Amino acid sequence: MLRSLQLHSTHRIILTLILSSLLFPFSSILSIHGYPTRANIFIYAGCSQEKYQPNSPFETNLNSFLSSVISSSSQTIYNSFVIGNDSSAASEGSIFGLYQCRGDLQPIDCSKCVARLVNQIGLVCPYTLGAYLQLDGCYIRYEHSDDFLGKVDTSIRYKKCSNTASSDTEFFRRRDDVFAYLESANGFRVSSSGLVQGFAQCFGDLTVSDCTSCIADAVGKLKSLCGPAAAADVFLGQCYARYWASGYYDESGPSHDDQVGKSVAIIVGVFAGLAILVILLSICKKSMG
Template sequence: MLRSLLLNSTLSLVVLFSSLTSHGYPIKGHIFIYAGCSQEKYQPSSPFEGNLNSLLASAVSSSSQVSYNSFAIGNGTSTPPDATVYGLHQCRGDLKIFDCSKCVESAVSQIGLVCPYSYGASLQLEGCYIRYEHVDFLGKLDTGLRHSKCSKSVSNDVEFFRRRDDVVADLQGAIGFRVSSSGLVQGFAQCLGDLSPTDCSSCVADAVGKLKSVCGSAAAADVFLAQCYARYWASGYYDSSSDSSNEDQVGKTVAIIVGVLAGVAVFIVLLSVCRKAMG
């Protein structure tokens, strides 16, 4: 019963996150973008949970030194095969190490709430990304669409589309992190650090293709694939002044929901104890 209530509450958290970040495209901060959770669940206090906790702790520690790192915990040891966990963290290429560390720390604190007891999960914030699986996914090209967001249309603006096409064409040369601009249009793209240069170019090319096919004539668009993303926007479209208020609102909402979850958990535990005492 407790797990069911917590799962329903965390699903509501994802929906609420999405609604709070659906308007505008904040360029800074730890704003929630998307999360993915496996349907397969592990048991609390299992060997997998112990290895996962070690991996997440390693990600937080590592992010204070490098913007990307990958991990494999439990492979090649006496640990049961189903307890092995693989994972990585990566920050946006223009983030300073201090900001990277804070972002990864925030992602790690949220991923267990958004994806409770999941054998695999990914969480993308504005400035960083974290993912873990119980199978080895590292270095294996995956261009599946994970998230897209499109602004309002700017139809019949020939100059804008010419500039946009210049930007997204330039982004296809990304190896790692790449920023591009043309006139009033700006953009950037990034691959995960476990991809080879060839796979990175292939992934970004797919992301750019989806920017056009999914978002069409949008003034700003984001496309996140499993191992890369590409974004463009018209200059001035990202409102940095609204970013902080939006981020504050998300933070307050998370605090409220986490408090509710804690209250529900305590209530159910006390109710269970009382029933056992009376029974």
């Protein structure tokens, strides 16, 4: 059972944070009809309560999975993996996992986003038998069993509705036009009508009919949960949909998940600064000794 993220301060995390901050700096990407997105922005995460032991077969296979994800992301925006699974029964270290980038990302940007995922998932979910992490431009998930692969999950993982609302009849007509086109999506689809734009995507392990059904559910939740909002996002278990009116999206108010993302960034900065200070003091001590 996956739960919301918890943060742990250990020497392993501190060292990884330093390397992550040095090797994979935040970057901004302009895409989809001028819609500004920062592919590395944190959206949501979930961690299983069950843990694995260091140096166990599961850890070995997890490292292999993460390496395979990084290698594959430079070639394709989606892939799934099965590692360490016997044909007769699931072994102690078996891992089932997948990753996916947003459909408009170029391979180099997908690869950078996935590298950020790989560096962060062990920080937000240390030593867990299952975890998922969604950044704005990419997603990763792994489990000890394959119960989640290919099965529709329309539970809400994240939603955000802008503070700005519209009462313009033309806006609603244009928004509904965007929704109608997105609802028939298979994979990734972009839509625009007048000043209203949007896109939707489902994970590559879904069938065509399940993908269409999932996105239709996401669009329905956008209507019911965000009403007249000028912009909104909803991320379900295996798909998401988003729309915005030009000039309104950046006025969206903060949500609980935004605060979590900001907290992660602040903690990363604090720990990285402290770790660098410790290293510098250690170097000075050695040189003086």
